[in-house]
Amino acid sequence: xxxxxxxxxxxxxxxxLPYSSAQGDVKISNNGFVLEQWEINSKNxxxxxxxxxxxKSYPLWDWLLSEPWPGSLATKEYQLRVEGxxxxxxxxxxxxxxxKIFEQLDENRARLTVRFTNNGKETFKSExxxxxxxxxxxxxxxxxxxxxxxxxxxxxxxxxxVDNKNWVRLGTKLKAFGLVDFEEDLIALIFPKExxxxxxxxxxxxxxxxxxxxxPLELNPGESKTYVFEIxxxxxxxxxSIYPEIYRGMIxxxxxxxxxxIFEVPDFPIEGEKITIKIRLxxxxxxxxxxxxxxxxxxxxxxxSQVTVPVSLEKESETTLEGAVSGVCKIKATLELKDEVxxxxxxxxxxxxxxxxxxxxxxxxxxxxxxxxxxxxxLHGPWALVHTYEDELYPYYPGGAYYFHAYILxxxxxxxxxxxxxxxxxWQWNLTKSGWCQSYPQYQCFTPDSAEAKRVQETIELYxxxxxxxxxxxxxxxxxxxxxxxxxxxxxxxxxLDYELNLGMKTTEEVMNIKTNGMWxxxxxxxxxxxxxxxxxxxKYFPLDDRCHLRVLYPxxxxxxxxxxxxxxxxxxxxxxxxxxxxFNNNFRSxxxxxxxxxxxxxKILSVRSKDPSAxxxxxxxxxxxxxxxxxxxxxxxxxxxxxxQYLEEAQEKGLLKTVTFREATLKLKPYQNVxxxxxxxxxxxxxWTRERKNLQEPMWKRDEKVYTLIQEYKEKCSKNEVYYKxxxxxSQAMDSDFYWAEFIFDKHxxxxxxxxxxxxxxxxxxxxxxTSSPFETTTTVPEEGICGPVMILAIALVPLVLRRRL
Numbered sequence: 001x002x003x004x005x006x007x008x009x010x011x012x013x014x015x016x017l018p019y020s021s022a023q024g025d026v027k028i029s030n031n032g033f034v035l036e037q038w039e040i041n042s043k044n045x046x047x048x049x050x051x052x053x054x055x056k057s058y059p060l061w062d063w064l065l066s067e068p069w070p071g072s073l074a075t076k077e078y079q080l081r082v083e084g085x086x087x088x089x090x091x092x093x094x095x096x097x098x099x100k101i102f103e104q105l106d107e108n109r110a111r112l113t114v115r116f117t118n119n120g121k122e123t124f125k126s127e128x129x130x131x132x133x134x135x136x137x138x139x140x141x142x143x144x145x146x147x148x149x150x151x152x153x154x155x156x157x158x159x160x161x162v163d164n165k166n167w168v169r170l171g172t173k174l175k176a177f178g179l180v181d182f183e184e185d186l187i188a189l190i191f192p193k194e195x196x197x198x199x200x201x202x203x204x205x206x207x208x209x210x211x212x213x214x215x216p217l218e219l220n221p222g223e224s225k226t227y228v229f230e231i232x233x234x235x236x237x238x239x240x241s242i243y244p245e246i247y248r249g250m251i252x253x254x255x256x257x258x259x260x261x262i263f264e265v266p267d268f269p270i271e272g273e274k275i276t277i278k279i280r281l282x283x284x285x286x287x288x289x290x291x292x293x294x295x296x297x298x299x300x301x302x303x304x305s306q307v308t309v310p311v312s313l314e315k316e317s318e319t320t321l322e323g324a325v326s327g328v329c330k331i332k333a334t335l336e337l338k339d340e341v342x343x344x345x346x347x348x349x350x351x352x353x354x355x356x357x358x359x360x361x362x363x364x365x366x367x368x369x370x371x372x373x374x375x376x377x378x379l380h381g382p383w384a385l386v387h388t389y390e391d392e393l394y395p396y397y398p399g400g401a402y403y404f405h406a407y408i409l410x411x412x413x414x415x416x417x418x419x420x421x422x423x424x425x426x427w428q429w430n431l432t433k434s435g436w437c438q439s440y441p442q443y444q445c446f447t448p449d450s451a452e453a454k455r456v457q458e459t460i461e462l463y464x465x466x467x468x469x470x471x472x473x474x475x476x477x478x479x480x481x482x483x484x485x486x487x488x489x490x491x492x493x494x495x496x497l498d499y500e501l502n503l504g505m506k507t508t509e510e511v512m513n514i515k516t517n518g519m520w521x522x523x524x525x526x527x528x529x530x531x532x533x534x535x536x537x538x539x540k541y542f543p544l545d546d547r548c549h550l551r552v553l554y555p556x557x558x559x560x561x562x563x564x565x566x567x568x569x570x571x572x573x574x575x576x577x578x579x580x581x582x583x584f585n586n587n588f589r590s591x592x593x594x595x596x597x598x599x600x601x602x603x604k605i606l607s608v609r610s611k612d613p614s615a616x617x618x619x620x621x622x623x624x625x626x627x628x629x630x631x632x633x634x635x636x637x638x639x640x641x642x643x644x645x646q647y648l649e650e651a652q653e654k655g656l657l658k659t660v661t662f663r664e665a666t667l668k669l670k671p672y673q674n675v676x677x678x679x680x681x682x683x684x685x686x687x688x689w690t691r692e693r694k695n696l697q698e699p700m701w702k703r704d705e706k707v708y709t710l711i712q713e714y715k716e717k718c719s720k721n722e723v724y725y726k727x728x729x730x731x732s733q734a735m736d737s738d739f740y741w742a743e744f745i746f747d748k749h750x751x752x753x754x755x756x757x758x759x760x761x762x763x764x765x766x767x768x769x770x771x772t773s774s775p776f777e778t779t780t781t782v783p784e785e786g787i788c789g790p791v792m793i794l795a796i797a798l799v800p801l802v803l804r805r806r807l
Contacts (some may be wrong), residue, residue, distance in 0.1 A: 484497050
């Protein structure tokens with residue numbers, strides 16, 4: 001009997017594990033029917049990084065676009081079976097029956113057939129409108145080819161394109177799309193039989209993606225729709241025999257890699273300046289031949305400089321080209337062997353005008369970690385501490401991402417920046433003064449004298465010193481990162497938001513010993529209904545997003561300071577594209593790549609005035625740590641940030657720009673216009689926290705409503721006493737946006753705090769007498785006996801720790 005039980009348990013556990021079906025050198029996962037393996041020369045070249053709710057961002061993930069990302073097709077389990085050369089998977093999405101057939105044709109090619117059948121009694125429809133395109137279904141190739149990094153997006157319509165774009169949608173009828181890695185000589189292509197409407201391009205730490213998007217899908221009862229895709233995976237050389245036309249389009253990119261031409265251009269040349277350009281030739285496949293290198297600098301029809309020199313193809317060589325730059329110039333070079341062009345390269349060089357007031361640049365870094373603590377006081381997600389004390393950037397820098405920012409800024413005292421040190425982050429940093437316990441990676445406790453605690457304490461002091469000497473500004477916020485704009489618009493729970501903002505401001509004051517008038521809105525979740533809170537707490541300025549909050553309503557430029565209508569609060573709108581480009585396009589294989597990208601960011605900042613001569617200030621706002629720790633190579637990404645500081649310093653010394661803190665910008669600039677920004681988030685909607693994983697998110701919000709109603713009942717019956725404020729604190733803990741984010745939902749934390757809050761209130765209700773105070777009382781000042789700052793919060797958190805209780 002015992003043996004039988006063990007076998008049954010084993011079978012049950014095995015059934016819960018991810019399953020994949022193999023056909024030769026190819027593997028298809030039953031989770032999402034995505035491609036996990038394709039071997040080339042006995043080596044699997046398919047891989048991907050984690051992409052939150054999608055899991056690993058493997059190729060062949062698809063999406064019914066009417067569903068919140070990433071949709072059911074890519075996350076549901078499929079019933080798999082093998083029939084000859086075919087792997088067949090089936091699943092259901094409501095009344096929609098889904099059948100996918102993957103058939104390997106040879107070592108390089110396969111065919112994927114996707115068939116949808118409406119088994120319901122109602123018409124099925126998948127339709128959405130993005131960027132002016134009416135769309136319904138999408139198929140993607142995503143992830144890495146071989147080693148992470150180096151992949152480029154490739155697609156073919158009327159011509160062949162190779163690029164590396166992020167968050168870009170193009171209207172096009174695709175013949176093929178995929179990824180290519182010239183360094184590793186690998187390529188993957190999908191050939192859709194259905195006519196596409198658009199192409200989506202994206203890249204991040206999980207890899208790169210090209211995604212074909214098709215017309216809306218509408219099926220009457222009993223009706224089916226079939227999509228067919230031919231797939232190619234192999235070396236670039238393999239393409240020549242199978243798809244010669246595509247190979248011909250790639251020749252210019254291939255030859256560039258064999259005989260690479262690299263331009264070294266002086267940084268940020270001034271209009272009219274005579275510059276010397278170095279042109280390096282690097283033969284990756286040396287030849288015992290001499291070729292002719294022709295190069296020219298073109299700034300206008302008359303402003304042309306050129307040079308022609310013989311170069312050896314056996315070794316690296318360098319030549320120079322001189323000329324005066326004006327406006328936007330182009331450097332062009334061709335390498336010719338026996339009258340045939342075997343390589344070429346082009347690069348734009350911008351000359352920047354130095355006149356009047358330099359362009360102000362405000363960098364705002366959002367340093368935040370949720371209060372990842374159980375009601376018993378144990379930290380379950382101690383990232384605020386780990387990403388400070390841990391040497392995760394070795395061998396380049398000491399400490400973690402939060403320590404690194406303060407550490408590296410000391411080397412560049414002329415560069416000014418602004419930091420949002422979220423109150424929940426500061427509260428966790430402050431635990432190091434008395435010690436803390438955490439359950440990750442295993443249960444362990446730390447004393448104030450530990451090396452970890454001392455590194456965090458040093459970090460606090462570094463930020464204080466930077467603030468005191470005026471190199472940085474510090475923003476405060478609500479205590480636990482609520483989606484305040486959404487809460488204000490949908491629920492109107494202003495007493496909760498008032499309490500949280502009061503607690504957050506006090507936390508910043510107590511931990512950092514400063515009073516700040518600057519604020520970061522969590523998730524940039526804005527609502528005009530919050531204006532009275534800003535005025536009540538003397539909030540003088542905060543940032544929002546140009547694309548989501550400004551441009552949708554006004555034809556104004558984001559490169560000015562604005563004033564909130566009917567309020568004294570000032571707003572800077574971050575450059576959405578430039579901020580995201582800095583934060584998300586950072587998968588580097590070398591220091592050279594990192595430096596080149598950092599320089600490109602500064603050049604794009606400087607080029608703002610060529611597009612908008614009236615521009616006064618450019619605002620870059622992004623997470624301070626995630627773009628480092630979630631990259632493929634965090635130490636190299638930190639190096640990228642230092643390179644940015646170096647280039648900013650150089651451009652500032654030339655008088656082309658001036659980095660200023662947010663506070664300085666509000667003092668130097670006059671409001672350009674009064675505005676009422678759109679009520680939304682930095683993602684232009686609330687969906688990330690409410691709809692993308694509705695099956696998990698909706699029950700959490702409903703439970704929040706239930707608990708809030710209970711708190712209001714207590715307030716009316718028992719007044720605003722200690723229990724009431726403890727309950728608001730518990731609800732604040734439960735409503736941190738991080739735990740609702742689709743890719744990182746942690747409902748266990750949410751329900752733990754909602755349960756604690758309910759228990760606290762119910763116990764209070766049982767003891768109190770009905771209050772005679774008016775139920776319409778509006779004062780929300782926290783009394784002395786309530787939870788009013790990190791000292792009291794710490795006391796509450798540490799009581800169970802003394803008793804050594806564990807969750």
